[in-house]
Amino acid sequence: MNQHFQVTGLQRGKTRFPRYDEAALGFENYWYPVMLSKELKQGKPKALTLFGERIMFYRDQGRVFALHDRCPHRGIPLSKGTQVFPKTWSCIYHGWTFDLKTGKVVAALTDGPDSKVCGNAHVRVYPVEERIGLVWIYNGKNTPPPVEEDIPSEILRKDAAMMWRFTERPGDWRYGAENGFDDGHGKFLHRASWFATFMQLPGWIQSKMELDHEGWLVRKPTKVDFEGEFPRLGKWPKVHWWKSKRVLSTPSIKLPCVLRVELGKYMHFEWYVPTQAGHHRYVQLLVKHTNAFNRLFLRLRYWAYIRWIFHVSFNNEDAWMVELTNTPPEQLYRPDLSIIEWRKMCENARGTKPSDHEIEVRDDFSREEFTKATQA
Structure with a gap:
């Protein structure tokens, strides 16, 4: 393995996730x-x-x-x-x-x-x-499975109205996937976004991870907090009475690199398709299950404001972070449990084999500190 491709761990050359750290150009099969x-x-x-x-x-x-x-x-x-x-x-x-x-x-x-x-x-x-x-x-070089196996079932439905956006982005595809499934950044990075204008975003959420029958790793909230008192600092975040506290999104992630976010009547999907080391093709999809008549109104709304507020402005904030992320080293905290579980899933990617590179496989990375951090 070229250690330059490593994205996890406390130091370069040591990893708990060798297959993931080898996958700078994505997973085969x-x-x-x-x-x-x-x-x-x-x-x-x-x-x-x-x-x-x-x-x-x-x-x-x-x-x-x-x-x-x-x-x-x-x-x-x-x-x-x-x-x-x-x-x-x-x-x-x-x-x-x-x-x-x-x-x-x-x-x-x-x-x-x-x-x-x-x-x-x-x-x-x-x-x-x-x-x-x-x-x-x-x-892949073997006989491929039916393409439908790797297409989310929600977008194969006949009543699925879909709006797509393709862009080329700097940044490792794995940073893109981890950003999408990250449990913490949305509460801070996106707080001032146009998309969140009328939403009272939580300050923090505690979640559990579940694997569903279609292979999605689902992040389910167990506790939601909108405001807290930070010792010697004060209260954060500021709560506005006129903003909705309804938690809209339920994110999931699936191999090889697809994110699914349930947003009430809509569903949002993202693929992070590796192009070359450190770059990826970013595929965005907004889906709504509706009849043929309402598809026209969805298209009009999408091009009038949804595309610019959500697929462009909101996700450009993510693109900025994906480009700037630089690991290892990394020091994880409690919300990173979602990222850890995603990395574990990738170790069992389709057709992967045990690593034969020289990178040292560690069985821990400050396990005591991480265990303490992730205890509810």
Whole structure:
């Protein structure tokens, strides 16, 4: 393991979560959403960096294909190429031509029909599926499971009205996931946000973690406090009589990198898709289960104010923190129980194997201090 990729622990080189700390480029053997289907036009390649690799997406005769975006001949990006024959793609430099389905070279156009390159060179291809208006890619080399296994059931419903936003963000994808499931930051970082204008955010919440039947790690509050007296300091936070004290959100997290937040009549989802070390593709989704008539009003409301107040302004505060986070070292406190449980879940990610790197696996990190902090 490159210790530069480590994000947990009291010191670099020692960890309780070796698989998690190895996963700077994400977990293999999962499906990830990467773009809206309508963004990939027929006959126009689109290149993205995902999981540390440059990948070319191409729609041919209505079907989407994904290939490693590098010609094995001289390293030219295949996304700069062209289509000469149906169901193939040719490198722009010397005309090496690849089968879109298998990635094998089926012709080297500038070497003639009898070229020995045919069948002796190839590029990696990635399984791709389209569901609910999105392109999904499988990051793995084995036979993929049905894509529906990695799509939240709430968005597969026929009455799901959905509004999406895709952005590229600096910051490790694991910082993004931990920020999303973090039990403490929302009560302070977002207190002055437009989104919380009419909400009396709690000062602190004590929670328990539960794993549901669909594999979601759910954070459930056991005690909610809106104000407290801090010794020698005074009261915090200030309580406003005109703000609602109703706790709206119930957050959950699931492998490989998806957050779910229940917000009354709405549900909010986030994916933190690794692009390269220290960066990720941030996928936001607002869902409401409603009829076709009300979908139009949701779209109008979303573009009129919800997108700007929530998906942009509110979540940009999170993006700022994700970019600035720098660990290890880290000293955890009681609300970080949610982060600890998420890291434990990731140690059992699909298809992971015991680590063979030189990083020391610790069985504790100031366990006594953390145990005391997390006792209710």
